Amino acid sequence: MFKNKLTLFGAIIVGALAIIAIFAPFISGHDPAAIDIQQALLAPSSAHLFGTDQLGRDLFSRIVYGARVSLVIGFVAVGISIVIGLAIGSIAGYYGGRVDSVLMRLVDIMLCFPSFFLILALVAILEPNIIIIMVVIGATSWMGPARLIRAEILSLKEREFIQAAKVLGASDFRIITRHLIPNGIGPILVNAVLGIAAAILIESSLSFLGIGVQPPSPSWGNILMEGKSTLGVCWWLLLFPGVAIFITVMGYNLLGEGLRQRYVVRDK
Amino acid sequence: MLLEINNLQVNYFSARGKTPAVCGASLAIKKGEVLGLVGESACGKSTLALSIANLISPHEGKIAEGEIIFNNRNLIGLPEKELRALRGREISYIFQDPSSALNPVYTIGEQITEVLLGHENISKESAKEKAIQALKSAQLADAERVFSCYPHQLSGGMKQRSMIAMATILKPKLLIADEPTTALDVTVQAKIIELLIKLKNELGLSILFITHDLNLVSTIASRIAVMEKGKIIRYETKGLSKPAAAEKRKTETQSKENVLEAKNLKKYFAVETGFFRREKGIVKAVDGVDISLKYGQTLGIVGETGSGKTTLAKLLAGLYTPTEGKIYYEGNKKIIRKDFQMVFQHPFDSLNPRMKIEDILKEGLLIHKIAEPSNIKQRLCDLLDMVQMPKDSLDRFPHEFSGGQRQRIAIARAISVEPKVIICDEPVSSLDVSIQGKILQLLLELQERLNLSYVFISHDILIVKAISTTIAVMYQGKIIEQGEASQIFEHPAQEYTKELMSAARY
Numbered sequence: 001m002f003k004n005k006l007t008l009f010g011a012i013i014v015g016a017l018a019i020i021a022i023f024a025p026f027i028s029g030h031d032p033a034a035i036d037i038q039q040a041l042l043a044p045s046s047a048h049l050f051g052t053d054q055l056g057r058d059l060f061s062r063i064v065y066g067a068r069v070s071l072v073i074g075f076v077a078v079g080i081s082i083v084i085g086l087a088i089g090s091i092a093g094y095y096g097g098r099v100d101s102v103l104m105r106l107v108d109i110m111l112c113f114p115s116f117f118l119i120l121a122l123v124a125i126l127e128p129n130i131i132i133i134m135v136v137i138g139a140t141s142w143m144g145p146a147r148l149i150r151a152e153i154l155s156l157k158e159r160e161f162i163q164a165a166k167v168l169g170a171s172d173f174r175i176i177t178r179h180l181i182p183n184g185i186g187p188i189l190v191n192a193v194l195g196i197a198a199a200i201l202i203e204s205s206l207s208f209l210g211i212g213v214q215p216p217s218p219s220w221g222n223i224l225m226e227g228k229s230t231l232g233v234c235w236w237l238l239l240f241p242g243v244a245i246f247i248t249v250m251g252y253n254l255l256g257e258g259l260r261q262r263y264v265v266r267d268k
Numbered sequence: 269m270l271l272e273i274n275n276l277q278v279n280y281f282s283a284r285g286k287t288p289a290v291c292g293a294s295l296a297i298k299k300g301e302v303l304g305l306v307g308e309s310a311c312g313k314s315t316l317a318l319s320i321a322n323l324i325s326p327h328e329g330k331i332a333e334g335e336i337i338f339n340n341r342n343l344i345g346l347p348e349k350e351l352r353a354l355r356g357r358e359i360s361y362i363f364q365d366p367s368s369a370l371n372p373v374y375t376i377g378e379q380i381t382e383v384l385l386g387h388e389n390i391s392k393e394s395a396k397e398k399a400i401q402a403l404k405s406a407q408l409a410d411a412e413r414v415f416s417c418y419p420h421q422l423s424g425g426m427k428q429r430s431m432i433a434m435a436t437i438l439k440p441k442l443l444i445a446d447e448p449t450t451a452l453d454v455t456v457q458a459k460i461i462e463l464l465i466k467l468k469n470e471l472g473l474s475i476l477f478i479t480h481d482l483n484l485v486s487t488i489a490s491r492i493a494v495m496e497k498g499k500i501i502r503y504e505t506k507g508l509s510k511p512a513a514a515e516k517r518k519t520e521t522q523s524k525e526n527v528l529e530a531k532n533l534k535k536y537f538a539v540e541t542g543f544f545r546r547e548k549g550i551v552k553a554v555d556g557v558d559i560s561l562k563y564g565q566t567l568g569i570v571g572e573t574g575s576g577k578t579t580l581a582k583l584l585a586g587l588y589t590p591t592e593g594k595i596y597y598e599g600n601k602k603i604i605r606k607d608f609q610m611v612f613q614h615p616f617d618s619l620n621p622r623m624k625i626e627d628i629l630k631e632g633l634l635i636h637k638i639a640e641p642s643n644i645k646q647r648l649c650d651l652l653d654m655v656q657m658p659k660d661s662l663d664r665f666p667h668e669f670s671g672g673q674r675q676r677i678a679i680a681r682a683i684s685v686e687p688k689v690i691i692c693d694e695p696v697s698s699l700d701v702s703i704q705g706k707i708l709q710l711l712l713e714l715q716e717r718l719n720l721s722y723v724f725i726s727h728d729i730l731i732v733k734a735i736s737t738t739i740a741v742m743y744q745g746k747i748i749e750q751g752e753a754s755q756i757f758e759h760p761a762q763e764y765t766k767e768l769m770s771a772a773r774y
Contacts, residue, residue, distance in 0.1 A: 160618035164678070167585050168632045168685065169605035178631075182622040 007258025013251025021067045028061030032218050041234050051236040053226060059236060062218040063244050069219045070248060073134050073203045074196040080138025082192055085145025086185075090176050092146070093153030104150070107143045115140045119202065120211070128211045137199050144195070145188050152184030186263055193256035197249045204245050220245050269337075270474050271297045271320070271442055276334035278312075278319050281327075289315040289329065291498035297442070302468060302475040304489030306482055308700040312498040313478045317444050320476075321359045322351055339441070357387050360435040364447040366427035370419040376403075376430045377415035383434055398437065405470070406433035407463055425456035429463065436467055443468075444476045449484065453572045454727055458771040461488055482701050483730075526596070527721050528561040528584065528608070528689055533593035535579050553579040555745035556593070561689065566715070566722040568736030568753065570729050570768065576745040577725045578613075581693040584723060585610045598688070606636045609682040613694040615674035619666040625677055626662040632685040647684075654717070655680045655710060672703035679710065683718060691723045696731060708735055729768050733757050741765050 020027060030048075036056035044051040050059035092103035122136045156162065157180065165175050206212030207221025215222055220241040227237025278290040290312045297303045307313050318324050319331050322343065336343040338359065343351065363369040371379060380399040384390060390398075396415070403411035406429040419427055428448060435443060445464065449457040465488060468475055479485050485492055492504045535554040553576045561567045571577050582588045584595065586603040587610075597603050612618040619628055629648050633639050639647040649659050655676040666674055675695060682690050692711070696704040712735065714720060726732050732739055733753055740750035741762065749762045760766045 160612040160614055161620045163582075163587055164610070164612060164618050164681065165620075165631070166587060167605075167608075167610045168681070169635050170631065171635075174635070178623075179620050183620065 004258050004261075006254050007262075010251050010254025010256075010258060013247060014255050017067055017071060017248055017251065020064055021071045024061075024064045024068055028058070028064045030058035030061040032057060032061040032065045033216050034058070041230065043234075044236055050240045051234070053223070053237055054230065059223070059240060062223055063220065063240055066218045066220045066223060066241070066244065067248075069130070069213055069217065070200045070203060070245075073130065073137070073213075074199045074252075076134045077137035077141070077199040077203075078192050078195040080135060081142040081195060082145050082188060084139065084142035086149050086181060086188070088142065089146035089149035090153055090181060093150035094157060094172065094176055094180065096154075100150075103146075107146055110140070110143050113140075116202065116205070119206065120209070123206060123211045128206075128214060130213055130217070133203060133206060133212055137202050141195060141198070144191060148187050148191060149181070149184055152187065153180050156180050156183055190256060190259045190263055193252055193259060197252035197256065200245070200252070201249055269296050270299045270301075270339065271476075272335075272337040273316070273320070274335045274337070276316065276319065276336065277332045278315050278324065278329060279332050280315075280329035288498060290319065292334070293495065293498060293500050294334075295493050295500050297474050297476060299441075299474055300468075300472050301491070302477055302489045304485035304492035305476060305478045305495060306480060306485055306492055307495035308480060308702065311495045313495055314446055316495070317361070317446050317476065317478055320442075320444060321355050321361070322346075323355075323361075353387070356383055356435075356440070357438045358440050359442045359444065360438070360440040362428070362431050362435050362443065362445045362448045365451045366424060366431050367419065367451075369431055370427060372419055375416050375418055376422070380415075380430070380434045380437060383437060387438055399433070402433040402437040403430065405467070406430070406436075407459075407466075408433070424452050425460065428452060428456075428460055432460075432463060432467070436471060436473070439471050440473070442474050442476065444478070446478045447480070448477075450479070450481070454771040455572060455767050457484070464488060480700060525563060526560045527563045527598055528723070529596040530557055530559050530584065531594045531596075533557040533559075533580070533583060533595065534591045535576075535583055535588055536591045552745050554583060554590075557742075557745075557747050559740055559747065559750070561721050561723060562737075563688075563721055564715070564719055565737040566724055566735055568732035568739040569723065569725045569742055570727065570732045570739060571742035572727055572768070575742045577727075577742055578693055580742070581610070581691050581723065581725050584608075585691050606632070606638075606685040607688045609685065609687040609690045611675070611678055611682050611690060611692045611695045614698050615671050615678055616698075618678050619674055619681075621666055623665075624662065625664055625666070628666070628677065629662075629681055629684055632681065636685050638685060651680045651684055654683065654714065670703075671699050672707060675699060675703075675707055676710065679707075679714070683714060683720075686718075687720070689721045689723065691725075693725045694727070695724075697726060697728065704731070711735065729757075741768070 034057060039048075039052050039056035040054050042048055042052045048058050048060065050063060053059055053062070088103050088107070092100040118140055119136050123133065126132050126136070162175060162179055165179050170178070203212055203219065204221035204224070207219045208225045210222070210225060212221050213219035215226070223241040224238060227234065227241070230237060273296070274294050276290050276293045277288065279286040279288050293312070293316055295303070295305075305313055305316070315324070315329075320336055320338070320343070322331070324331065331344055334344070343354070370376070377396065377399055380402065381392065381395040384395040384398060385392070400411045400415055403414055408414050408426060408429050414422065414426065414430060422430065448464070449460050452460065461484070464475065467473060475488075477485060477489055493500045494502050494504060533554055534552070534556055536550045536552050539549045539551060555576070557580060559567060569577055569580065579588065583590055585608060586605070594601065597608060626648060629651055630644060633644055633647060648662060652659055652661055657673065657676050657680070661669070661677070666677070669677065695711070696707050699707060708731065711722065715722060722735070724732060724735050736753045738751065739753045739756045740747045741756070741764065742748070743764050749756065749760065749765050756765065757769070760769060
């Protein structure tokens, strides 16, 4: 499994992040929302590992809780994109013909939008909260999974076990959900790991611009935004959230790339 | 002795270490003899053949032990340069699939003359002359044209003839033929065998003839070596027995009513080419077929590759909609799904690899609500029992079973919904010979027990004869002859039927 050292490294990062997110209350040591103006803008020390922000909140615990937000948004957004992608891609691949043409042109159209600006516009119109952000990211990133599952289904549907299911009298819904998708899901799941990294980056960018996760909920993006005003004085307010984003995205990308090489490339 | 192999051991390297492919095989070929080598797939026949002239890639495997004595010389450990001089000149090969053994970017002529120019010091002109001569003796009528053709311009049979010309042009002492006819149509197979026999007599060749087909090998070989799990387990002289089921005849049934009937059935496919999917023409896969099947009987449909058999099967099973014509299912136009089931050709493809056997067999029961939820388990065990599979199969996945076992599971799936008709599309052709008979036997038993009717499709007229009450011969989308099985077999009316039968006897 982990012949490749980089894949192993990625897996360790992903695993550690999951543990940090799940056990955040035990790891953090401070309440991430506890304001103490007298303690504002302290440099890192043994009392506050990563220092404190303008309102005197402990930066370490804010980053630990921020991991929760990032991971939840990453997983749920990718989950939404897979559900939409599977539905559209498998219908297009299975029925073919005109249905396929229409749905695939829809995919092409969606891909024409610069997706970040589309997300910006949507979030600006709607009220930015964590659920809206997840739905919007998911709804603008399903095209990749849709194309992947369509390609898988195009080749799978000629196989004899699909014909056998038809002869047995299985409905189209049953054939798609029980026979086609379980056999074609591999590349989509591998792709999903890479998708999580992308979703986390988008969330951070949105929060940095102030239209993502709203304070006081901590998110790496909005911690960066708040630290921007003291740039040059309080380096820790930019360094630690920046490093957190960097390591997380790198972890998912390394793991995703390793899985892709192992399962998708070798299958062909 | 021309060739003597003693205690040969060949290993392949894999992720898990060494995998032995040949483990202590010994055999000997006399001068001018044809030795047959038979065995099921993956028994190590091809590896044995490749190791004779040391064609095993050093990255993939290694001859670990043993000796290969050819003309009183041990070939193992011989430097590559001397081996190269031997290959083609003294030992040559013919492989299974001529389309992949010939290089697609060179003409046949270029490939044959390359052999000559590599081994002999002769001019290009005389090489061409010799090559055309060789093509002629391989019974290619139009040798000059074939010489300048690219492989894709030739049929499978012509390509294999060209391969034979190439392999015999230097008059080698030993010809190793690894399944040389498996990729060809039955009618072409017979002619290739004839050609090999003729060349053997003319050139005094010794031939090592490798195949999985016992009938075929007994027509050409005087002695047959049987290989199993990397070893030669016994020698046989001519006359191995046919599958047991082949002798069992169907009992007569008096029923007069048709359970399945097709009238003037046609299925055309449009051929689309180019960017804009223009229709370039049509393929008439099934072109006006009338057939009927009575209750409890078996209709055998026989024909070669591309004759439209599978298309017809899919039409009858309701998987395709006909272009023209009608199918009557017990007199109705609408198919009752559960009454008409199908068994497919490739057992490795017809079971969903992600489902356990339990889920595979249960699916039909759930769809048609055949068993009470509390009885399902019992019903599944009964089904496995009927196809003679152990009950603990339920918890396993398809990849844990062999081809024959998978085909039994596929049959169990077909009978799970209590059908009246099962359409069998080449159900045994991808199985090893020793398994074929057992599957046919099983089909006959189930027919009797469950009062099933079969449409049985195969390219092998002997198998069709063994199981069918009536036979229809299909050629280029049409039924050219049909009638009682015994009558077709004893008094064939069509030339093509006779050809199919003589091909099958090989």
